[in-house]
Amino acid sequence: MAQQSQSGPVAVAIGRRPEPVHDVAVYAFAGMAPFELGVVVEVFGLARPELAGLLAAPWYGLKVCADRPGTELDAVGGFSLTARYGLDELAAADTVVIPGVPNAFGGVGAAPGRPAGGVSAELVAALRTAHERGARIVSICSGAFALAAAGLLDGREATTHWRYAELLQQRYPSVRVNPDVLYVDNGSVLTSAGSAAGIDLCLHLVRRDHGAKVANSVARRFVVPAHRDGGQAQFIEAAIRPVEEEDDGVARSMQWALDHLSSPLTISVLARAAQMSDRSYLRHFTARNGTSPMRWVVTQRIAASLPLLESPDGSVEEIAVAVGFESAATFRHHFGRVMRTSPTAYRRSFGRGVA
Structure with missing residues (x-):
């Protein structure tokens, strides 16, 4: 059962030490479009009684953070919001999500204290602090400009909305920009394309943290496909x-x-x-x-294998055959490409009753 306190949410269970909740911090700013922020709030901040019995670890705690907490922030659409938390809380979170930046097309020094793309020096510092602590740093759409400004994308593959891709590459030449995918998972640093691709990336994070059944349940409540491969094209x-x-x-x-x-x-x-x-x-x-037909088939077979791996029944070899792979070796190869881990490691992390 979750309980809120001044120091953040904790999970309380009778007879054992309270287990900390995984804190997610999302950045809010004046002039933001609300969709991407809403996606993060919906996935990580919504109470989910339907997951009772499925979770091996507590659900997330969400904090909406801004450069100046308590300041009214005007959003696109004629309304405003106020963030309760500041950048200190953002820097201390387990996962940090940047759903956009104030002005990606703005030039260097477009506003006092804001370098290219409207990214504040304070946000850059907070992102670097969070990353050095080992936090997971995530961007949606133009949020990739904030990660790049903090140097977190140097030498990495990254993506953003296709309309920003050329600008991101020009402004940060050390970043390997891939404009043709939905999201890129580099382990502790993840980037996604615009708007709806943020849903795919957030569900990918849930899948990484809690397994396929939990992610599928969240997707059903969202009324979206349970899994789209990050390598799928942005523009269809x-x-x-x-x-x-x-x-x-x-x-x-x-x-x-x-x-x-x-x-x-x-x-x-x-x-x-x-x-x-x-x-x-x-x-x-x-x-x-x-995407191509055969790549789609491979992705569907991987998705079908996840609940089987989460069950204690069946060996990896048997699961490979059950979902249509010619051999366990082929299954492992494709599983590693799509999921960035092995079937055995996935089972170890998310299997029920599997040692």
Whole structure:
């Protein structure tokens, strides 16, 4: 049961020492668009009684932080908010989320005390302090400019909203900007593309911390897909063009594939399910989903393996076959690429009753 105090939330259980909650701090600023902030609040700050019995560790504690706590911050849309906490709390959090910056397109020294992109020197210092403490640092959309200003992206691959990608690369040439993905997980430093990609990254964090079943439950309440691979393209042609009749075949083939994951699946097999030629199917699938059919199949098989790994039943070899991989070695290879860990390590972290 969670209990709030001046020093932050703690989990209380009768008969044992209270266990600290994982503190998430999210940055708020004047002029911000509220969507990205709302995503972080929804994922990490909402009470979740539906997770009772699923959590092996306490849920998160959330603090909304600003440069000057208690100051009214005007948001896009004609309303304002006030952050209760300041940058000291942000620097002390376990996970820090920067959902944007005040003016990514602003030049160096665009405002007193604010270098390129409107990132305050105080925020830069807080991010560096948090990172040096071992905190996990996360950005959504233009928030990558704050991480770059703090030097946390030097030599790393990172992403941001596609409209900011070229500017981020120009301003911070030591960052390896990848504009074609939803999010990039570098372990302790993570970046995501704009808006909805922030949902994907936040769910990815929940999956890393609490496992697939918990992340899936949060996704259901959000009414979004439980898992989108971080390597999926940001910009998908189908989002701005009419749905064609052939696209219905693609959708049918995807559902058919989900029902037959353990079977051998090739482009030809999926094209037959869509009643399309191989070449036409590949073109329409990629346009609709922003990824190739076989990469999508691999991602779905990995997603299907997660609840099996969380169960004590079945060896890694048996799970590999159950979700359609040719061998345990192939399963381990793809699992490592998508999840950045091994099936055995994932089971050790999230398995129920697994030593």
